[in-house]
Amino acid sequence: MTSNAKILCFAGSARRDSLNKKLVRIAMQAAKEAGAEVTFIDLKDFDLPIYNGDLESESGLPEAAIKLKETFLAHNGLLMACPEYNSSVTGLWKNAIDWVSRPAAGEAPLNCFSGKVAAIMSATPGQLGGLRGLVHVRAILENIQVMVLPEQLAVPMAAAAFSEDGTKLVDEKKNATARKIGEKLAHVCHKLQAE
Numbered sequence: 302m303t304s305n306a307k308i309l310c311f312a313g314s315a316r317r318d319s320l321n322k323k324l325v326r327i328a329m330q331a332a333k334e335a336g337a338e339v340t341f342i343d344l345k346d347f348d349l350p351i352y353n354g355d356l357e358s359e360s361g362l363p364e365a366a367i368k369l370k371e372t373f374l375a376h377n378g379l380l381m382a383c384p385e386y387n388s389s390v391t392g393l394w395k396n397a398i399d400w401v402s403r404p405a406a407g408e409a410p411l412n413c414f415s416g417k418v419a420a421i422m423s424a425t426p427g428q429l430g431g432l433r434g435l436v437h438v439r440a441i442l443e444n445i446q447v448m449v450l451p452e453q454l455a456v457p458m459a460a461a462a463f464s465e466d467g468t469k470l471v472d473e474k475k476n477a478t479a480r481k482i483g484e485k486l487a488h489v490c491h492k493l494q495a496e
């Protein structure tokens with residue numbers, strides 16, 4: 302059976318060797334194996350200025366924001382791994398969400414988010430793995446009408462948590478959890494879309 306799940310995958314980090322990019326790719330692979338169509342994007346490829354209401358009033362949405370919105374609209378699921386910066390979300394992630402949340406003329410508010418399902422994870426070199434940041438990620442997404450799966454994963458001590466090629470978490474239980482999150486998201490997106 303063809304899956305209706307179309308999942309957009311990204312990390313809240315632009316860093317080349319981002320731990321969170323590795324983590325999101327592990328869950329993404331599992332979502333793909335569960336039948337979902339998956340797309341990985343790197344937020345560093347979207348040249349978004351810091352959101353400024355004057356800029357939006359004067360020039361509308363920047364090209365990169367329009368492109369990112371179109372990408373969001375083409376998917377019904379969001380799979381994200383967000384680093385924790387100073388106990389919260391990264392500016393890169395929040396700025397992207399802020400731009401994508403801006404409606405075009407005549408567009409329904411929160412069109413890019415409403416009805417979507419998300420799964421969230423984080424990885425940090427610290428002891429808590431970004432758990433405090435995930436509380437904020439979840440609250441922000443739920444407030445903009447995204448359904449966030451209860452399952453989540455925070456990977457602590459993440460500098461040493463990945464296999465050498467970066468495609469697995471060394472801890473088998475954690476690796477299985479990351480994969481289960483990807484699979485569950487694929488199944489929920491498929492089921493909701495089919496209704």
Ligand SMILES: Cc1cc2nc3c(=O)[nH]c(=O)nc-3n(C[C@H](O)[C@H](O)[C@H](O)COP(=O)(O)O)c2cc1C
Nearest residue numbers: 314316319320321384385386387388425426427431
């Ligand atoms: C400005 C800044 C603030 C940070 N604050 C935290 C923090 O509150 N908790 C934490 O566990 N790690 C924190 N870190 C460390 C990041 O978790 C670490 O740099 C991580 O590798 C970032 O994710 P990435 O590898 O995906 O880029 C911070 C890093 C930066 C640059």
